[in-house]
Each structure stands twice: as C-alpha cells, then as structure tokens.
Amino acid sequence: MKFDAKKTIAALAMSATLFAMPVSALAVTVDSTGNLLTKSWTQMPAELHKVTSQDFTLTYTGVTDTVGTIAGSVTYNGNALAVNGTVPVTLAAAAGTTAPAGTVSFASAFANVDFATPGVYSFTLTENPTTNKNYSYNTANASYVVKVQVVYDDPVAKTVKVQGITVSDPSDNKQDENGGTFVNTAVDNAVLSLTKKVDGNQADTAKEFSFTVTLTGLEPNATYSYTNGGETTTFTADANGSATVSIDLHHDENVTINNLPDGATYTIKEGSVDITADMKETEGADGYKVTATGFDGNLANGETDTVTVTNTKTATTITGLAVTFLPYIGGLAAAGAGVGALVISRRHKKDADNF
Known part of the structure; x- marks a missing residue:
C-alpha cells in the first residue's frame, strides 16, 4: 500500500x-x-x-x-x-x-x-x-x-x-x-493480511481459531488499525513501538492490519502453535494439522505479506469388510444356496414325471 x-x-x-x-x-x-x-x-x-x-x-x-x-x-x-x-x-x-x-x-x-x-x-x-x-x-x-x-x-x-x-x-x-x-x-506503508482456512472430511468450518499477532518496529505510541470483514478495530503501540493483537477467525475469514511502517516485524501464533515460513503438517489443537504459506516475519518497501493458515482434519477411509457384517453375509449365502438346491430338486422331479 x-x-x-x-x-x-x-x-x-x-x-x-x-x-x-x-x-x-x-x-x-x-x-x-x-x-x-x-x-x-x-x-x-x-x-x-x-x-x-x-x-x-x-x-x-x-x-x-x-x-x-x-x-x-x-x-x-x-x-x-x-x-x-x-x-x-x-x-x-x-x-x-x-x-x-x-x-x-x-x-x-x-x-x-x-x-x-x-x-x-x-x-x-x-x-x-x-x-x-x-x-x-x-x-x-x-x-x-x-x-x-x-x-x-x-x-x-x-x-x-x-x-x-x-x-x-x-x-x-x-x-x-x-x-x-x-x-x-x-513513506511506503506495509500491510499484513492473515487468512484462515479449514479443510478435511472431519473439519468443522464453524470452529473459531484464536490468533496472537505481535508487531515490533512500529511508531511508538501511534495508533494503528485492522479490518475484519466490515469491522475496523484500532490498537496502540507501546513506548517501544510494539503491540500485540488477539484475533479470532473462522474458515475463510481474513484480517488485514494496515499502514505498518517500513521495516516492521511480526510473529503469529495460532493458539500455542508458532506460525513459521512455509510450515508443513504441524500438530495443532483438536487433532488438526496446521500448515501456513506467505509468512516471513518482515515487512519492507511497502509490501503486503499475505499469510494463509490452513487447519486440516481428515478421517481415514475404511477399506475391506468389517467383521461385524460377516454373520449377515453368511446368512445370505446360506439362504442363496438353499434356494438354489430347491430349484434343482424341483427340476429333477419334473424331469422324472415326464419320463
């Protein structure tokens, strides 16, 4: 920006x-x-x-x-x-x-x-x-x-x-x-964009995920803002130019922190999990695997860092036949065999009568 x-x-x-x-x-x-x-x-x-x-x-x-x-x-x-x-x-x-x-x-x-x-x-x-x-x-x-x-x-x-x-x-x-x-x-002001994604056949898209974003290198005591949907929230840096922001996001929600000064740095936590550069399959809360893209922790030259954090929860698909179904399958097989024997018996009897 x-x-x-x-x-x-x-x-x-x-x-x-x-x-x-x-x-x-x-x-x-x-x-x-x-x-x-x-x-x-x-x-x-x-x-x-x-x-x-x-x-x-x-x-x-x-x-x-x-x-x-x-x-x-x-x-x-x-x-x-x-x-x-x-x-x-x-x-x-x-x-x-x-x-x-x-x-x-x-x-x-x-x-x-x-x-x-x-x-x-x-x-x-x-x-x-x-x-x-x-x-x-x-x-x-x-x-x-x-x-x-x-x-x-x-x-x-x-x-x-x-x-x-x-x-x-x-x-x-x-x-x-x-x-x-x-x-x-x-000066060119930078932007930090954070997007939440939820994926997998056991994922809960209604679940809320809590993030903590820590920013350093801000203008001391200056007030900044972030937008989440149509809502804008302000926060103020301390005397050392640092600020910590707590943000809750659902699936497909995004938060954008605006007008960050050149050279600002940031860290992101989802719960207790540290988001890192191109992190792969990190164990998160409630059985979710956490991955992230777009994170580098630094803002320079008016750039926009677009960080996407994805939580995936997938159940393994069952293959083969479950043991609990075997008695039913056996019964069906026996019934089928009985019907077949009856048909054969009747056919033999008919042939004998005709002879």
Whole structure:
C-alpha cells in the first residue's frame, strides 16, 4: 500500500522593504506577524498522525553590509550568538489535532533573537529529520536561507529597526518570492493480511481459531488499525513501538492490519502453535494439522505479506469388510444356496414325471 502525497510547508518570502518594525531603545527583535513557514500533513490515515510537533533549527551564518567599522551584534536569550550558533524552532500541533498544522511566524522563529547593530544577518532554517516512521523528508529541500536586514532608525540615538526579511533557496541563492517549500512525503506503508482456512472430511468450518499477532518496529505510541470483514478495530503501540493483537477467525475469514511502517516485524501464533515460513503438517489443537504459506516475519518497501493458515482434519477411509457384517453375509449365502438346491430338486422331479 503506497502513498505518494507531498506534505508542503510554504515559506512566505518578504521583500527588502516589506516590513517596518517597531524600535526598541538599543536593540530590536523581529516581531512581525508574517508567516515564515506553514505546515500541514495531508493524505495520511488520521491514526498515524500521532506527532505533537515538528522541529526546525535556525543557524546563524554571519553578517554583511555593516555600517563602517561597527561589527554585527546578535544575541539569543541575552547571550552572544556566534557564527554557526543555533536556535531551536518548534512547530507545535494545533489545538485539538494530532499532527502539526499551523504556522511559525517570523516572530516565533526569531524568538529571543536580538539585533543591536545594522547589517544583513544571514540564517539557515532547516527542518530536522523526522523520527516518525510513517514519514520521510526531502533532503534536497530541507533548508532555506533567511536574511534579516537591520538598519538605523535613528543614527544619532543609534537605535535600530528591522527593515525587511527575505527567504532564498540555498541551491541557487535566488530569492523565492513565492515562498520556499519543504517537501515531506509519506513513506511506503506495509500491510499484513492473515487468512484462515479449514479443510478435511472431519473439519468443522464453524470452529473459531484464536490468533496472537505481535508487531515490533512500529511508531511508538501511534495508533494503528485492522479490518475484519466490515469491522475496523484500532490498537496502540507501546513506548517501544510494539503491540500485540488477539484475533479470532473462522474458515475463510481474513484480517488485514494496515499502514505498518517500513521495516516492521511480526510473529503469529495460532493458539500455542508458532506460525513459521512455509510450515508443513504441524500438530495443532483438536487433532488438526496446521500448515501456513506467505509468512516471513518482515515487512519492507511497502509490501503486503499475505499469510494463509490452513487447519486440516481428515478421517481415514475404511477399506475391506468389517467383521461385524460377516454373520449377515453368511446368512445370505446360506439362504442363496438353499434356494438354489430347491430349484434343482424341483427340476429333477419334473424331469422324472415326464419320463
């Protein structure tokens, strides 16, 4: 099962004269309400959106176009921010949702970053690799260059203001007037399908068989689902990314566990019997022989593992004549012999009379 949908983060690029910022006494903080980036997660099953935030890193890369001999001065939380110093940026999930959806403004991205002197301050805004097993991100568009232009608001008082902000693509250093785009893509999700079959001349097709499916390599604390007929049931992985599901199946019933992450592993038990790869004639409960096909225990590259477990119970067909029927057969033979003798006797008598 494959999803090719793209998750888009739109970065609104601002021209060099777009923002006029309020002035502080000696330093200025970016306080525009303009949106630096927005993010939404779409076309993924809602139960997989157990993501409370998406992290980005703002890295200071240097200052140019300073005034005379005045050095650039930028601080974060009151401490000097050196070249290659970093600032964490977090996009939290919107209230009432289970996935990051909302905006990061210039003000929040540059929270507690202060500029004290004129210059063009350059930063790189980078999306941190996601740890969610259900998503990947495009490394070719994982970062954008953000430049903050700071100028004198009052050269005499030496107060400064933010004159404008631009966003550029680092691959070609061109300002992106329509905003940069971070591309997030849903990974190929795998499916585990389990089908029950019952066979043999003593098999009970109404019998219910109990299975235990144990999954590992899931997204920790994420909710998944399986379908059985028209019914959907959810289950939640633990903090280690493991889950155990108990399922009851009759003959010809199937259960499908959906949206499992790439690299997940699984084990299956029918009662106390371990299902193994291409298992043959394993003794099961109630006189059934258990066989299985399609099992390998691993899910990769968005594949579907179709596991079929067959329980067979067959009675041996009786050949030859049972001893209990011999007296009846003997009686019939004797009766037949008597009738034959009577016919012969009568024929001899008739021949004698005619003579």
